[in-house]
Amino acid sequence: MNPHPTTTFMFEMFQFQLKSSSYVPHGSYNRNSQTHHHKLHYLQIYCCHSSTTSSDCIPTSSTTASEIIPFAASYLTNTFGFNPESALRASKYLGFETAEHPESVINLLRTTYGFSQADIFELVKLHPLIFGCRVGTIRPKIEFLISKGASSPRDVLDVVARHPRILHRSLEDVIIPVYNLVKDLGCSDEEFIAALKKGSKIFFSRATDSDVSVSINFLRGSGVPESNIAYALIRWPEKLGGSGRVKEVVEELKEMGFDPSSKIFVRALIVRRGYNEPTWRKKIDVYMSWGFKEEEVFGMFKRDPLCMARSEKKISAVVDFFVNKLGWGISVITKDPPFLGRSLEKRFIPRDSVIQSLLSRGLIEKNSYCPKVFKHRDEVFLDRYVNCYECADELLKLYEKGRDEP
Numbered sequence: 001m002n003p004h005p006t007t008t009f010m011f012e013m014f015q016f017q018l019k020s021s022s023y024v025p026h027g028s029y030n031r032n033s034q035t036h037h038h039k040l041h042y043l044q045i046y047c048c049h050s051s052t053t054s055s056d057c058i059p060t061s062s063t064t065a066s067e068i069i070p071f072a073a074s075y076l077t078n079t080f081g082f083n084p085e086s087a088l089r090a091s092k093y094l095g096f097e098t099a100e101h102p103e104s105v106i107n108l109l110r111t112t113y114g115f116s117q118a119d120i121f122e123l124v125k126l127h128p129l130i131f132g133c134r135v136g137t138i139r140p141k142i143e144f145l146i147s148k149g150a151s152s153p154r155d156v157l158d159v160v161a162r163h164p165r166i167l168h169r170s171l172e173d174v175i176i177p178v179y180n181l182v183k184d185l186g187c188s189d190e191e192f193i194a195a196l197k198k199g200s201k202i203f204f205s206r207a208t209d210s211d212v213s214v215s216i217n218f219l220r221g222s223g224v225p226e227s228n229i230a231y232a233l234i235r236w237p238e239k240l241g242g243s244g245r246v247k248e249v250v251e252e253l254k255e256m257g258f259d260p261s262s263k264i265f266v267r268a269l270i271v272r273r274g275y276n277e278p279t280w281r282k283k284i285d286v287y288m289s290w291g292f293k294e295e296e297v298f299g300m301f302k303r304d305p306l307c308m309a310r311s312e313k314k315i316s317a318v319v320d321f322f323v324n325k326l327g328w329g330i331s332v333i334t335k336d337p338p339f340l341g342r343s344l345e346k347r348f349i350p351r352d353s354v355i356q357s358l359l360s361r362g363l364i365e366k367n368s369y370c371p372k373v374f375k376h377r378d379e380v381f382l383d384r385y386v387n388c389y390e391c392a393d394e395l396l397k398l399y400e401k402g403r404d405e406p
Helices: 005-019 031-050 071-080 084-091 100-112 117-126 128-132 135-147 153-162 164-168 171-184 189-198 210-221 226-235 243-256 263-273 277-289 294-303 312-325 331-335 337-341 344-360 378-385 392-404
Strands: none
Touching: 071 084, 071 117, 071 128, 084 128, 100 117, 100 128, 100 135, 117 128, 117 153, 128 164, 135 153, 135 164, 135 171, 153 164, 153 189, 171 189, 171 226, 189 226, 210 226, 210 243, 226 263, 243 263, 243 294, 263 294, 277 294, 277 312, 294 331, 294 337, 312 331, 312 337, 312 344, 331 337, 344 378, 344 392, 378 392
């Protein structure tokens, strides 16, 4: 007699989970000392689950006779390794009381779309509420993504992992209208799927609201190319809401000298749109407290709008490093504001440690220590300042120590 499909899948998932280095059956544990114990524990649960009926509930050590675990919670725990707390929270939004519905979803993903066991395991761990969707609503959304260029299970998984709620959005009322909107702005299918894989929030904002349409039309009339409008809409759809505020910011940027036809104009628009006047003023004041003139701050903003998106703490930390640690002055920042986006812990401090060691050994001249040191890609920096010296091992330890420290 052939085994029941549910039992077969659970056994396959059990085998996969035991092989998976990321699987933790019930919370974290010491792999060296407790792996065998947990494998046996999971096997006991698996066997118990596969032998119960759909109405059975599995008690745990923390469960009393009056505390019955919902089937959905035990299913997530036993089949996908959820901890009991997470499984119970998710089960509040899942109505299935037998394995029939989740198995139908799994079968759709595996048989129709070629998802592997690892793909399914990853997807369910990221978004257990997929089992709250009917197969009939999942299928057309995956078909839509495939038709627009998500050609492999990995592509679909990348989109759904970033936007699990896409499975819960209306295809006709939300997904297709949003797609048509960005398509009308000249966005290709490839760009559309790539943006979704990177985390676009376009399906979860009010991108098709009339207020956003007003903003789009105003930007068109202001000389912003449609490709740049699409760029903004896909990446930061929420920032195009509030058409009155968008108009104010556009006029402000024009007064600063921004060119509406440039892509940097759109970046500046998104950054400026994200802050009200008091918060914006506070950021300017942080720079000025370090000796920057207001016109210098605006000059930096024009070169790199993201310099005004950095936190006040980050701004002060980077400026302090250049001014007080290296004694270079604020001109380094005014000339190259992207430095504010670099990591103090992962780039500036480790590289400074290496350069200081080279200086103390007399291996480089002091005037060779310049801001360019911090611009190089990691491989280039290591080749020029670490690997080419006899003391490379010591220098590498210094470099890695700085990057590993919290």
